């Protein structure tokens with residue numbers, strides 16, 4: 143299949159931050175947000191009245207090390223217009239979107255950039271680029287949307303060889319759909335919205351919606367073991383991807399889209415989450431589902447986190463309901479969410495705000511702490527009208543049984559519409575010398591409250607020791623029979639540019655260390671890359687790490703494929 147677009151048409155982030163140039167986080171329409179920022183992290187948002195975007199011309203961009211014959215050979219494979227060596231492309235593709243990445247890129251810390259970005263248009267071209275890389279001893283870094291937050295697309299600063307990023311963005315087609323099996327063959331470089339649009343045109347959905355949906359790709363999801371907010375119903379990406387085609391140093395690996403398999407250790411699983419080290423994924427066969435007739439998100443409120451977890455657990459173990467997603471914000475996250483609500487301008491909005499005030503004052507009269515403890519929850523239902531109504535009535539009872547109340551569809555709809563806007567907040571906060579970041583882990587229903595409490599302790603202890611105010615909040619999502627994902631967000635204001643990264647990393651390290659100390663995992667769905675590597679041994683054990691090293695060594699002895707990611711080298 144030949145690509146219908148060229149490099150210049152492929153979606154890309156602004157070079158210094160998340161998403162498109164013209165989208166910004168705004169606080170002028172959110173009256174409760176400035177006081178929250180002031181109270182929690184000591185930031186006066188009125189301090190800045192005009193935001194100037196970073197300008198690449200203010201920074202020195204190191205020259206490409208790409209040699210002429212290599213460039214010519216790459217151009218022969220993909221066409222000259224699909225080989226980019228300009229500064230903006232090289233800077234953009236040398237960083238993912240972790241906080242460390244964003245800070246480095248905005249500050250112009252360009253220690254080692256990739257030397258070129260190539261955009262193959264077919265599996266044949268990917269294979270030719272890989273053959274060239276092996277022949278000339280180049281380093282290749284596969285690239286989807288560059289939304290990774292653990293350093294997975296960033297080159298090793300010590301790398302002496304020429305480094306080429308392979309951007310899969312031209313390979314974006316839904317190739318075919320097997321209507322009977324509900325299996326779609328899709329090229330790896332398709333972005334989330336493009337994929338869902340192509341599927342919806344034929345009445346299907348894949349149901350995978352990570353928060354980074356707008357700027358991440360199917361191939362990237364598979365290569366990082368991604369999980370979307372609707373994983374309760376549709377599964378994590380490893381459940382959705384049934385088969386793959388992967389260009390490998392010695393040929394093409396094909397994992398067949400069979401519903402189940404017992405053919406020894408799963409090669410398919412070895413490639414999932416391998417962050418480009420096992421080859422370049424070119425095509426995936428994924429499970430798709432008919433678009434539901436009705437989709438509704440309902441909001442609930444609990445007096446506190448513990449009551450909420452009781453409700454979430456009751457829903458997870460109920461034999462009568464299977465929601466599309468379940469999510470519980472703890473007290474601080476609920477406070478944050480309420481502060482993000484826009485000032486109502488319509489009569490309907492003003493009435494809703496009055497109703498909310500009345501409800502909160504009633505709850506206070508019943509002994510609820512509506513400022514710090516109250517915990518909001520969202521549950522999504524899909525199916526026929528009858529199924530949705532039936533499931534809602536069961537969940538309503540389960541929530542009540544756990545001490546919660548049903549708020550209804552209004553707040554649920556607001557959550558559903560705003561869910562992809564939050565990433566812009568991190569760029570906004572950096573203008574105020576504030577790091578706002580996330581760390582996620584998994585916990586069982588038996589220890590979820592303990593993990594929740596101890597991670598908080600670890601973060602605030604680290605902040606106390608470094609004498610900086612900090613703010614943390616958390617939600618539970620991605621529910622399973624045995625437990626769920628805990629997703630922590632934290633913010634802190636750094637004191638100076640030279641201390642910034644160390645102050646941020648002190649907080650992040652405390653959180654990550656708490657995860658492994660508590661027997662949890664280094665990350666539920668944010669991959670390992672280079673940034674989570676320090677905790678990998680404690681997560682999977684020395685032997686586990688040794689097995690992975692052996693796999694990569696055998697697979698790519700010349701270390702031409704994204705070396706240094708997950709394990710070193």
Ligand SMILES: Cc1cc2nc3c(=O)[nH]c(=O)nc-3n(C[C@H](O)[C@H](O)[C@H](O)COP(=O)(O)OP(=O)(O)OC[C@H]3O[C@@H](n4cnc5c(N)ncnc54)[C@H](O)[C@@H]3O)c2cc1C
Nearest residue numbers: 286287288289290294352353354359361362368369418423
């Ligand atoms: C604001 C924000 C919110 C996020 N929310 C979520 C979330 O809800 N759920 C979640 O799972 N993640 C989330 N992430 C993390 C990130 O979006 C995921 O890791 C995502 O899967 C990366 O996809 P990508 O296409 O951007 O891959 P990239 O960032 O381009 O690449 C990630 C890794 O995959 C490799 N890779 C990419 N494409 C291929 C390919 N075709 N073949 C082989 N290797 C390849 C790269 O070499 C790299 O190692 C979030 C990130 C941000 C910044």
